Amino acid sequence: MKILVLLKQTFDTEAKISIEGGKISRSGVSMIINAYDEFAVEEALKIKESLGGEVTVVSTGDDGVQDALRQALAMGADKAVLINPGTDDVDEFTAATVLAKAVSGMEYDLILAGWRAVDDGSAQVAGRVAEILGIPIAKLASKIDVEAGKATATCEIEGGTEVIELPLPAIITAQKGLNEPRYPSMKGIMQAKKKPMDKKGLGDLGLDAGAVAAKVKVLSVSLPAARAAGKVFDGEPADTSAAVVKALREEAKVI
Amino acid sequence: MAKGIFVFAEVKDGKVKKVTYELLCAARKAANALGEEVCAIMAGKGVSGLAAALGEYGADKVFVAESDALEKFTTDAFTNVIGSILQEQQPSAFLLGFSIRGRDLAAQLAQRLGTGAASDCINVEVENGQLVFTRPIYAGKAVIKVSIPEARPAIATIRPNVLPIDAPAAGKTAEVVAVSANVGDVRQVIKDIVLQVSSRPELTEADVIVSGGRGMKGPENFPILEALADVVGAAVGASRAAVDAGWVPQSIQVGQTGKTVSPTLYIACGISGAIQHLAGMGSSKCIVAVNKDPEANIFKVADFGIVGDLFNVVPILTAEFKKILA
Numbered sequence: 001m002k003i004l005v006l007l008k009q010t011f012d013t014e015a016k017i018s019i020e021g022g023k024i025s026r027s028g029v030s031m032i033i034n035a036y037d038e039f040a041v042e043e044a045l046k047i048k049e050s051l052g053g054e055v056t057v058v059s060t061g062d063d064g065v066q067d068a069l070r071q072a073l074a075m076g077a078d079k080a081v082l083i084n085p086g087t088d089d090v091d092e093f094t095a096a097t098v099l100a101k102a103v104s105g106m107e108y109d110l111i112l113a114g115w116r117a118v119d120d121g122s123a124q125v126a127g128r129v130a131e132i133l134g135i136p137i138a139k140l141a142s143k144i145d146v147e148a149g150k151a152t153a154t155c156e157i158e159g160g161t162e163v164i165e166l167p168l169p170a171i172i173t174a175q176k177g178l179n180e181p182r183y184p185s186m187k188g189i190m191q192a193k194k195k196p197m198d199k200k201g202l203g204d205l206g207l208d209a210g211a212v213a214a215k216v217k218v219l220s221v222s223l224p225a226a227r228a229a230g231k232v233f234d235g236e237p238a239d240t241s242a243a244v245v246k247a248l249r250e251e252a253k254v255i
Numbered sequence: 256m257a258k259g260i261f262v263f264a265e266v267k268d269g270k271v272k273k274v275t276y277e278l279l280c281a282a283r284k285a286a287n288a289l290g291e292e293v294c295a296i297m298a299g300k301g302v303s304g305l306a307a308a309l310g311e312y313g314a315d316k317v318f319v320a321e322s323d324a325l326e327k328f329t330t331d332a333f334t335n336v337i338g339s340i341l342q343e344q345q346p347s348a349f350l351l352g353f354s355i356r357g358r359d360l361a362a363q364l365a366q367r368l369g370t371g372a373a374s375d376c377i378n379v380e381v382e383n384g385q386l387v388f389t390r391p392i393y394a395g396k397a398v399i400k401v402s403i404p405e406a407r408p409a410i411a412t413i414r415p416n417v418l419p420i421d422a423p424a425a426g427k428t429a430e431v432v433a434v435s436a437n438v439g440d441v442r443q444v445i446k447d448i449v450l451q452v453s454s455r456p457e458l459t460e461a462d463v464i465v466s467g468g469r470g471m472k473g474p475e476n477f478p479i480l481e482a483l484a485d486v487v488g489a490a491v492g493a494s495r496a497a498v499d500a501g502w503v504p505q506s507i508q509v510g511q512t513g514k515t516v517s518p519t520l521y522i523a524c525g526i527s528g529a530i531q532h533l534a535g536m537g538s539s540k541c542i543v544a545v546n547k548d549p550e551a552n553i554f555k556v557a558d559f560g561i562v563g564d565l566f567n568v569v570p571i572l573t574a575e576f577k578k579i580l581a
Contacts, residue, residue, distance in 0.1 A: 013511055013531050017396040024397055035512055092362075093371055118511055120392050122374040127330075127362025136442035137330055139359055142505070152446070156506065157328075158267065158355055158457055160450035164443050176512050177505040215371025215406040219387065221399050227537065230558035234549065237568045240561045244543060245575040247559055254520045254541045255487070255580065 001053035001146065003044040004106065005077065006099055006113035006126060009061060009068035010034040013118055019221055023088075033068045036114025039174035042181040044112050045076045047146050054078045056106065060085055060098045066197060073192035074184030081106075081198045083205065091214035092120075096128030098212055101205045104133060108169055110151060115140050115173035130171045138164045142177040259344065260286045261408065263337070263351040263360065264295040264309060264317065266302050273460055274352035274415040276312045281379045281418045282350055283313030288381040291347060294318060295429070298336050298436065300326035310429035312420070317429045318344070322436035327445050328356055334363040335439035341368060346408045348386055350379070353412040354459065361412045370406035375515070377417045377538065386411070394511045394534030415460050416517040417538060451506075458507060461490035463520045466509055466536070468494035470525020470546065470565055474502040479566070480524060483573040486580065492516065492536075494526045510535035522572075524565045528553030545569060 011017075012030045019025060033041070044055045056079045057072040059065050069080035083098050103111065111133075116123035123139075130137035142161065143154035151166050156175055166172070184192070202208060231247065233240035248255045260282040265272040275295070282293045295309050298320040306317040320336045337360060341349060349364070351357035353375045365372035378389035387402050388411050403409035458464065465484045467477060477491070484491050492509040493502070509516055511531035521539035526532060528544070528551055536542070537556065544557035545565045554560040561568055 011393060013394070015393070015396075017393050019397070024393070091371060092374075093366070093369075096366060118394060120374070121394065121515075122372075123358045124362040124365065124372055124374060127359065128366035131363050131366035137363075138443060139330070140355065156355065157448070159453070160448065162445055162449070163447040165446050166444075167442055170442075175505075176508070216373055216401050216403055219400040219402055221397060224391070224395060224398050224537075227542075227556040229555050230542075230560065232549070232554055232557075232560035232562060234562040237561075237563050237571045240563060241568060241572040241575045244559045244561055245572065245579055248520065248541065248543070249579060252520075252541045252558060255576070 001047060001051045001110065002108045003047060003053060003055050004103055004108045004111045005037065005040045005044050005055065005057045005072070006111065006129065007037045007041065007057045007059045007068060007072060008034045008114070008117045009059065009065045010117055010119040017223065019223060022221060024221060031064065031067060033071055034114050034117045036116060036118070036174050036176070038181040039176065039178045040112035040114055041072045041075055041077060042179045043144055043174060045182070046179065047110070047144070051146065056081060058099060058102055060095055069197060070192050071184060073195045074188040075182055076188060079196045079198070081200070083200050083202070085212055086202055087209065089214050091216040092122050092124035092128060093215045094212045096125050096132060098202070098205070098207065099125065100129045100132035101207055102200070103129065110146060110168060111171040113171065113173050115175055126171055126173045135169050135171055136166045137171045137173070138166055139173045140175040141172050142175050144172055144178070259292050259294050259346040261341070261344070261346040261349045262293065262295045262314070263349070263357060264297040265352055265354060265356060266297060266299050266305060269301065271305050271309070272352065272354070274354060274357070274413070275309070276420045277415065277418040278350045278352060278413055279309060279312040279314055280421045281413065285379055285381050285386055289384065292316065294344070294346065296337055296340050298325050298333055303431070303433070306431045307428040310427040311423035311425060314429040316432055318432050318434050320434050320436035322438065324438040324441070325436060329441050329443040329445065330359055330363060331441040331443055332438035333360055334367065336436050338364055338367050339437065340434055341408060349408040349410045351410070351412045353414045358412050361410055365410045368408065370408060370410055371403040372410035372412070373401050373403065374412050376411050376413050379411065379413065379418070394531065395537045396534070414515065414517060414538070455484060456488070456490045458490045458492055458509070458514050459516055461516070461518050463487045463489035463522070464492045464509070464516055464518045465489045465522045465524065466492035466494065466526060467497055467524050468526030469496035469500070471497055471502065476566070477503060479569050483522070483569055483576065486573050486576045489522070494532050495529070523553050523557070524569055526553055527551045528556065545572070
C-alpha cells in the first residue's frame, strides 16, 4: 500500500500575529505541522503498520518546510517531497496545482490530508487535488479502513456521521478524532536525517509561474478590532444572574 | 460574458437551510450594485416545491435539478450536476455556505472550473465594480480582503450566521427552471448514515449556544447546561478541554480544531478562554461568561461576565431566563 500525505507547515496555534510591510510577519513564530495533517500522517503510518507499504509526505513551500517534513519522517514516514513554487503569491489553486503535479508522477493507492489548514482555514486544497487527479474524495474522516481496492471512511455530516466506501486510489481528509498522533522517538529523529528529501522547483515538474498563478488576490491584511471587555458582575449568583439577563434584554437586546 | 450572481440553495431534511437566505440577501445587494441578476441552484430529491419561494429573499431565477440519484448527498453527484449548470450558465460569481456540503462543493467546483475561491468569508461587498470578500485567517487573529479579479465564476463560501437576512418580500416568487440532473459517475457509496437524535439546533447555525469547558468537571454535569439550553433554545457546545477529557463528543467542540460559530448569544460556562477557543467563537455577537476565576481570559472578550461558581450560577441563570422568556 503506497500512501501519500499532503502536508502543510503552519504557524503554531499559540502564535501571536503581527503585520509587517502589509503582510503577516513570520518573525519569531514557531512553525508546526498543520494539526489536521498530523492526523493524516499518523493514519498513514498506522495503515502501513497493518498492511505494509510506504508513506511519502508531500509539501509545497520554501526550504523552511523541510523541518515539518523531517518531523513526519521522524514519526515514521519513509520519504519526503518538497516543491518550491518560487513565490509567496500562493493560493489554493497554486498549492493544489503544484501538489497534484508532483503526485501525478508518483505511485499511490491512497492520499491522506488534513481537512483544512489552521492558518488560512480554506478547506480547499485536498478537494482540488482530487479534481485534478480525477480520483474520488471523502472528507472529514474520523475512521478509515483500507482493504484491497477500496477504502471505507466514517465521515462527519451535519447532525451525525456517514460511512462512505470509495474505490482506490482515493483521497481522504482527516478530522480530529481520527487518532492520536505519536511523538517522534529519539531513534526516529536520528533515522529521519538519513531519509530521502526530494526537493524540486516548478521547472522540474514542467510547470511555470503562469501555470500556477494565484486566482485569488489579497487586497489588504489587517488585525481585527479587539473586542472590548464588557461588564463583569461579581456577587451573589441571584443578583449577578438577574443583572445579566436584564442587560441581555435591555442593553444588548439579544433575547 | 459572465453574468449573474449564483447561490447554492442548500436543502436539508426537506427545508431550505438558513444560510441560503443569508447568501441570497448578500447576493441581491451585490447584484443590485452590479446590475446583475440573482439565481439559485437547488439540487436534490423532492426539492422542486421549495424553489419558487426563494424569490422572497431575492432570487430572480432558481435552477432545479431534481433526481432520485440526488437523494443522498455525494461529492461526485452534486459536483457533476452543479458543475454542468455553472458551465452552461457562466455566472460571474457563485456563493455557497461554509457548511460541510457547501465547502465540499466549493473546492471541487472551483478546480473543475479553473477558478479561485475565497473560503469562510464574513463579508461580501462591491468595490470598484468587483466583489470583495473579507475573511478571517489564523483563526480570526488576522483579517484579509480578497478579490478574484479575472477567473470566473468568482467562488466564495460564506460563514453561516454572520450576514443578515433582510425582510422577505412577501409573495414574490422566483422563476423556476428545471434542469437535467445527470449525476454521472458517482464513486462515493454511502453505506450507512447515523444521525444523533437531537431537538436542538445545529451548532454552526444556532442563534444561541451554551458552552461548557474544563470547569464542568465531568460529563455528569452537562445536564446543567442542557437545562439552560432548553430554556433559551440553544445548541450545546464545548471547549477542547471538555472534549479531550472525553466528557462530550468531538462534534460539539468549538474552537480552532473544532467548529467556528457565530451565534447571536454565546454563553461560556467554566471556559477559561484559550486563544484557540476564542478563535472559534470570537465572531459571536454577544458573549456571556461564567467563571469563578476573575482573571480568566474569557472575561477579556465577554460582553457580560459573571464571576462565580458555575454550579451555583447556571441554575439560577436558567431560572432568570425562564422568567423573562415566559
